[in-house]
Amino acid sequence: MALDDIYKEVILDHYKNPRNKRELPGAELRCHANNPLCGDEITVFAHVEADSVAEVTFQGAGCSISQSSASMMTEAVTGASVDDAKTLAGKFRGMMAGEVEPDEDSFGDLVALKGVVQYPIRIKCAVLAWDVLQDALDGAGSASGAQPHSV
Amino acid sequence: MTDHVGGLDVEAIRRDFPILTRTVGERPLVYLDSAATSHKPHQVIEAEAEFYRRHNANAHRGMHMLGEEATEAYEGARATVARFLGAPEPETIVFTRGVTESMNLVAQGWGRAHLGEGDEVLITEMEHHSNIVPWQMTAAVTGAKLRYIPLTDDGLLDLSQLGSLLTERTKIVSVTGMSNALGTITPLRQLADAAHAVGAKIAVDAAQLAPHSPIDVLALDVDLLGFTGHKMLGPTASGGLYGTREVLESMEPMLGGGEMIHEVFHDHSTYKPAPYKFEGGTMPIAQQVGLAAAIDYLEALGMANVRAHEEEITRYALDRLLDAGATVYGPKDPSIRGGAVSFWFKDVHPHDLATILNEEGVAIRAGHHCAQLAMRRYGVPATARASFYVYNTTAEVDALIDALDRAQSIFG
Numbered sequence: 001m002a003l004d005d006i007y008k009e010v011i012l013d014h015y016k017n018p019r020n021k022r023e024l025p026g027a028e029l030r031c032h033a034n035n036p037l038c039g040d041e042i043t044v045f046a047h048v049e050a051d052s053v054a055e056v057t058f059q060g061a062g063c064s065i066s067q068s069s070a071s072m073m074t075e076a077v078t079g080a081s082v083d084d085a086k087t088l089a090g091k092f093r094g095m096m097a098g099e100v101e102p103d104e105d106s107f108g109d110l111v112a113l114k115g116v117v118q119y120p121i122r123i124k125c126a127v128l129a130w131d132v133l134q135d136a137l138d139g140a141g142s143a144s145g146a147q148p149h150s151v
Numbered sequence: 152m153t154d155h156v157g158g159l160d161v162e163a164i165r166r167d168f169p170i171l172t173r174t175v176g177e178r179p180l181v182y183l184d185s186a187a188t189s190h191k192p193h194q195v196i197e198a199e200a201e202f203y204r205r206h207n208a209n210a211h212r213g214m215h216m217l218g219e220e221a222t223e224a225y226e227g228a229r230a231t232v233a234r235f236l237g238a239p240e241p242e243t244i245v246f247t248r249g250v251t252e253s254m255n256l257v258a259q260g261w262g263r264a265h266l267g268e269g270d271e272v273l274i275t276e277m278e279h280h281s282n283i284v285p286w287q288m289t290a291a292v293t294g295a296k297l298r299y300i301p302l303t304d305d306g307l308l309d310l311s312q313l314g315s316l317l318t319e320r321t322k323i324v325s326v327t328g329m330s331n332a333l334g335t336i337t338p339l340r341q342l343a344d345a346a347h348a349v350g351a352k353i354a355v356d357a358a359q360l361a362p363h364s365p366i367d368v369l370a371l372d373v374d375l376l377g378f379t380g381h382k383m384l385g386p387t388a389s390g391g392l393y394g395t396r397e398v399l400e401s402m403e404p405m406l407g408g409g410e411m412i413h414e415v416f417h418d419h420s421t422y423k424p425a426p427y428k429f430e431g432g433t434m435p436i437a438q439q440v441g442l443a444a445a446i447d448y449l450e451a452l453g454m455a456n457v458r459a460h461e462e463e464i465t466r467y468a469l470d471r472l473l474d475a476g477a478t479v480y481g482p483k484d485p486s487i488r489g490g491a492v493s494f495w496f497k498d499v500h501p502h503d504l505a506t507i508l509n510e511e512g513v514a515i516r517a518g519h520h521c522a523q524l525a526m527r528r529y530g531v532p533a534t535a536r537a538s539f540y541v542y543n544t545t546a547e548v549d550a551l552i553d554a555l556d557r558a559q560s561i562f563g
Contacts, residue, residue, distance in 0.1 A: 006506065037518060038517065039526065040502075062532070064562075119506060122502065
């Protein structure tokens with residue numbers, strides 16, 4: 001194990017300068033979850049237009065892994081179709097389970113989080129935002145949106 | 152190096168703990184997480200193994216020699232625990248599987264027998280969840296109300312409003328003896344007197360206090376006191392609950408089953424007297440025997456020496472952490488606090504800090520420490536926590552401080 005594998009520059013950059021970290025007024029999808037082990041929390045706001053994720057933002061507090069993962073996620077799924085975003089969420093979880101080899105094309109910066117797999121206790125941190133996104137998107141099309149849940 | 156901190160020969164103590172010779176990666180283990188669980192000396196490991204090797208049988212059941220030996224060892228452990236806590240007789244000690252079970256037994260066994268609509272239970276904002284959630288569960292069933300003693304900015308109990316919080320409606324005060332999240336030591340005798348003055352009982356969660364400080368339940372004048380073995384050099388699933396005869400007899404059992412009954416009929420059962428009516432099913436027998444060995448070990452060191460060592464190493468750790476620029480949550484005066492030191496190091500999130508320190512062989516806890524009310528009080532979702540015990544040295548505090556530099560270089 002080497003700390004360089006987990007604290008890569010791109011992760012620290014997203015942690016220190018998070019992208020799309022703001023509330024999204026009028027977002028029809030909004031979901032919140034926390035990690036009861038550590039208190040990390042993420043709220044994801046999404047605006048869906050014509051089956052595409054037009055805009056995604058997040059709010060939250062937590063460690064560098066949970067917050068950078070959320071920041072990268074917003075960049076990765078903005079503009080994608082709802083189905084593609086859900087597929088990516090599935091692939092990301094697969095990568096964190098050590099089952100999916102990430103491809104640069106769909107993963108982009110997210111590849112940087114692969115090193116977290118070596119730190120099993122931190123995997124939940126990386127996956128938190130994606131679980132919330134999945135919940136939010138699962139609510140797409142329903143009038144009330146997704147219900148909050150805990151991981 | 153020799154390290155005679157607070158009257159303990161720490162180097163000699165360390166030789167008794169086999170796990171302390173292992174490494175983490177290529178680094179020596181620096182274990183600063185004893186508030187979560189302590190390590191075990193070979194005397195304890197050996198006592199538990201010896202029970203299984205030579206005496207294993209169910210206690211209070213076997214009509215044979217092994218059964219008698221197992222019962223004798225189990226009841227001997229009860230007498231050892233009673234002596235350790237200053238309890239007047241072994242029958243005032245109920246064995247449980249740890250303090251969570253003890254506090255649930257108090258909240259259910261005492262609470263359901265004594266609480267009703269309009270009654271109040273007074274706890275504090277620095278409680279471990281195991282002294283909050285059981286009361287919430289009991290409150291939901293009985294209609295009793297839960298009230299909280301707040302905390303000062305310095306991490307102490309704010310007793311200025313005690314007069315309005317502790318009234319004739321209060322039926323029990325249930326408090327930690329030493330906070331696992333802030334280190335704060337509770338003025339137990341003062342609260343016991345105040346509780347008794349309004350006719351209330353007082354229960355203590357001594358999960359952290361019992362391992363680190365001499366306890367005399369009669370001098371403290373507490374009615375109930377739960378403790379856990381694995382934080383005081385004993386095996387997991389060992390521990391118990393002290394209670395006065397009167398209070399224990401007034402409590403309902405929590406677990407019905409074998410060995411806790413006197414007689415069973417179609418429509419009802421009669422129970423054994425305390426403490427046996429609370430020990431349904433086969434108990435962790437070898438573990439309580441191991442706990443007795445842990446107590447023998449601690450008594451040989453002397454609990455006053457254990458406390459003095461803790462105070463000294465905590466003072467050193469507080470000085471060094473504050474010097475390094477850490478923010479410490481909880482009292483800064485080692486004489487009124489234990490050795491669980493909660494902190495933030497600059498802007499490094501506790502989880503990141505724990506991961507980085509682990510790389511240097513330093514084991515700390517990061518999280519809310521099952522004390523979310525205290526975390527919320529100080530506006531943090533989590534803290535890093537270093538905690539100490541009889542085997543820790545000031546050199547290990549130095550290793551912690553050195554490892555902080557690595558965190559700074561990554562996140563700085």
